[in-house]
Amino acid sequence: MVYLLFMLSVMLVVGFISFSSKPSPVYGGLGLIVSGGLGCGIVVYYGGSFLGLMVFLVYLGGMLVVFGYTTAMATEEYPEAWGSNMVIMMAMIIGVLMELVVVVLLVGGFGGNYVCDFVGSIDWSIYSIEDLNLVREDYVGASSLYNYGSWMMIMAGWALFVSVFIVIEITRGR
Amino acid sequence: MNPIIFITILLTLILGTVITMISSNWLMAWMGLEINMFAIIPLIIKQHNPRSIEAATKYFLTQATASMILLLAALMNFMYSGQWTIMNFTNSMPPFLALMALTMKLGMAPFHFWVPEVTQGSHLTSAAILLTWQKLAPLSILYQIFPSINHNLLLYSGILSIILGGWGGLNQTQLRKILAYSSIAHMGWMAIIISYEPSLMLLNLIIYILMTLSSFMLLIGNSNTSTASLAIMSNKTPLTMIMLMGVLLSLGGLPPLSGFMPKWLIIQEMTKNNSIILPLIMAMLALLNLYFYMRLIYSSALTMFPSNNNMKMKWKYTNLSYSTLLPTMFTLSMLSLPLTPMMNLLL
Numbered sequence: 001m002v003y004l005l006f007m008l009s010v011m012l013v014v015g016f017i018s019f020s021s022k023p024s025p026v027y028g029g030l031g032l033i034v035s036g037g038l039g040c041g042i043v044v045y046y047g048g049s050f051l052g053l054m055v056f057l058v059y060l061g062g063m064l065v066v067f068g069y070t071t072a073m074a075t076e077e078y079p080e081a082w083g084s085n086m087v088i089m090m091a092m093i094i095g096v097l098m099e100l101v102v103v104v105l106l107v108g109g110f111g112g113n114y115v116c117d118f119v120g121s122i123d124w125s126i127y128s129i130e131d132l133n134l135v136r137e138d139y140v141g142a143s144s145l146y147n148y149g150s151w152m153m154i155m156a157g158w159a160l161f162v163s164v165f166i167v168i169e170i171t172r173g174r
Numbered sequence: 175m176n177p178i179i180f181i182t183i184l185l186t187l188i189l190g191t192v193i194t195m196i197s198s199n200w201l202m203a204w205m206g207l208e209i210n211m212f213a214i215i216p217l218i219i220k221q222h223n224p225r226s227i228e229a230a231t232k233y234f235l236t237q238a239t240a241s242m243i244l245l246l247a248a249l250m251n252f253m254y255s256g257q258w259t260i261m262n263f264t265n266s267m268p269p270f271l272a273l274m275a276l277t278m279k280l281g282m283a284p285f286h287f288w289v290p291e292v293t294q295g296s297h298l299t300s301a302a303i304l305l306t307w308q309k310l311a312p313l314s315i316l317y318q319i320f321p322s323i324n325h326n327l328l329l330y331s332g333i334l335s336i337i338l339g340g341w342g343g344l345n346q347t348q349l350r351k352i353l354a355y356s357s358i359a360h361m362g363w364m365a366i367i368i369s370y371e372p373s374l375m376l377l378n379l380i381i382y383i384l385m386t387l388s389s390f391m392l393l394i395g396n397s398n399t400s401t402a403s404l405a406i407m408s409n410k411t412p413l414t415m416i417m418l419m420g421v422l423l424s425l426g427g428l429p430p431l432s433g434f435m436p437k438w439l440i441i442q443e444m445t446k447n448n449s450i451i452l453p454l455i456m457a458m459l460a461l462l463n464l465y466f467y468m469r470l471i472y473s474s475a476l477t478m479f480p481s482n483n484n485m486k487m488k489w490k491y492t493n494l495s496y497s498t499l500l501p502t503m504f505t506l507s508m509l510s511l512p513l514t515p516m517m518n519l520l521l
Contacts, residue, residue, distance in 0.1 A: 159212075
């Protein structure tokens with residue numbers, strides 16, 4: 001049952017994200033209704049069955065009326081969904097801006113060192129004297145090398161993926 | 175192109191440049207350059223036609239050769255010094271090879287022939303990326319290794335770039351080729367100043383990127399690719415032509431505009447270093463660039479060529495769509511000369 005609560009919570013958050021990033025008001029109403037229903041489910045899970053049912057019937061009934069009204073008033077014949085160019089472009093721009101903010105925080109030293117905080121956890125496979133680090137030569141040492149260079153391994157994997165991906169994108173001829 | 179694929183490719187392009195910028199290891203810097211090169215290729219062939227595929231092939235072959243030479247330089251440096259750090263060279267051969275690879279990547283003088291061809295073959299937006307964003311990664315490496323580089327070679331390459339960038343654009347009628355030659359000339363200015371004052375190189379790069387982006391935005395708004403299409407634009411959007419005139423004069427480096435700022439500071443810095451003849455030659459060769467900018471201005475804003483009446487009715491066909499950033503870029507690329515006294519604080 002804990003998994004049920006977990007899934008309800010995740011879907012609630014996804015619903016909130018979906019209606020806060022709505023490309024057109026129709027889908028905003030849809031996301032609000034979905035997340036509202038899930039919130040009622042969470043209330044029911046915690047024992048407030050009457051409250052959850054009432055909120056689901058009354059509040060979401062009202063919301064459905066509003067949703068129908070919104071749909072009727074929407075002048076867009078083909079409303080934009082989340083996969084449209086504008087939404088993806090704005091998501092990219094905002095993502096890059098967020099990344100800039102994180103980099104500024106890290107460089108400015110406001111955020112502490114939460115990126116490379118995992119270094120101390122594998123001291124048992126690395127022997128270090130001042131500046132010199134030695135790695136064991138057996139499989140434990142090899143796995144610790146992969147652990148230390150995990151970011152580089154991710155980058156190398158991405159580079160290989162990109163090369164294949166771009167070859168396919170070019171040669172499909174569209 | 176599918177928008178999701180497009181976004182992935184664009185993010186990978188940014189990722190490659192950023193990896194090259196932030197890495198202190200030759201192998202990671204090389205990997206960033208390779209990712210960057212891979213990601214720009216589908217952007218060049220966004221429209222599948224033989225010309226753009228030819229351009230992408232030329233770009234790929236040149237950049238792959240340059241990357242191999244750069245990797246060779248890194249490996250030789252590792253062989254001599256036993257470390258992968260970018261900044262420490264112990265022998266004179268690896269920085270020589272690295273300089274050769276970077277001039278090839280930047281499209282500077284002895285290896286500049288691919289720039290106009292590739293730029294002409296790609297779409298206007300891809301050409302804008304090619305001439306602005308693609309300069310960042312090689313220049314960041316050059317910025318890190320310039321103390322070890324043979325300065326005479328850098329000066330020769332730079333002055334050759336200025337000569338050939340001014341000279342090659344003289345007979346061109348295609349706008350992308352003209353902007354490519356202007357890029358070669360600006361790269362020459364940056365290469366010359368980097369051994370005297372590297373922060374001026376950054377300033378020149380920023381101003382050059384602003385001016386090139388705003389001129390490309392103006393051209394993209396009307397899909398102009400040739401001087402002839404610029405000549406009949408004046409009865410469609412007269413204001414655009416006046417803006418283009420300003421941006422081109424700024425690219426040429428005329429005093430009240432912001433393109434004058436890097437040229438002024440570079441010449442001042444070089445005369446402070448008792449180098450008198452070289453800045454004189456550079457300033458005179460910049461006139462070659464100014465000549466072909468002036469020819470573009472003449473055909474777009476200062477005259478009206480004889481044409482038939484159908485051509486004059488071009489205004490009624492398509493809607494214009496300019497980029498949202500255009501006013502900002504235009505203002506920055508024309509009117510930032512009064513900020514020059516602040517450069518002491520910034521640089």
